[in-house]
């Protein structure tokens with residue numbers, strides 16, 4: 001049982017529509033765009049986003065870098081690079097945890113309070129949704145314990161992913 005649980009919620013939707021301080025992008029090393037949620041964020045933000053991304057010099061796996069949100073309702077985009085599950089081996093859990101932790105640290109450093117995450121690495125990068133969700137919720141929970149003024153939303157694209165998140169969040173209430 002923890003009051004931090006009140007600062008985390010899972011919802012189904014398109015993250016590009018979320019009016020929060022920052023949405024997190026599941027990007028690749030180049031930070032220059034791609035498919036999936038990355039493509040959707042760049043399309044909705046408009047071409048100025050990639051122009052700012054070009055100045056960032058890429059990002060390593062587990063790292064996070066911030067830009068403005070441009071045409072998005074979100075004020076900022078925090079770009080993180082998840083592990084490719086089949087290649088990361090035993091380091092995959094820690095690298096995925098680092099994506100969530102570093103994204104939240106970057107948000108806090110910039111005074112941001114509300115952060116929305118997609119299910120990082122669980123699309124093209126192949127991370128199994130159940131274990132990825134366990135890492136996402138635990139890492140956000142541990143961070144929010146130290147930052148009670150912040151809020152996290154887990155934005156699930158599919159109903160199935162939402163069910164996995166809701167089950168995981170419920171386990172923190174028991």
Ligand code: AR6
Pocket residue numbers: 013014015016026027028033034035036037038039040082118119120121122123124125126127155156157158161
């Ligand atoms: N809103 C919320 N979630 C979404 C949206 C959306 N609009 N679109 C997709 N998702 P993926 P990855 C979900 O593949 O596995 C890109 O090409 C999707 O259903 O976008 O980290 C990058 O450039 C899944 O649950 O990201 C990288 O090369 C989740 O977002 C690579 O894909 C993540 O799926 C990154 O792969």
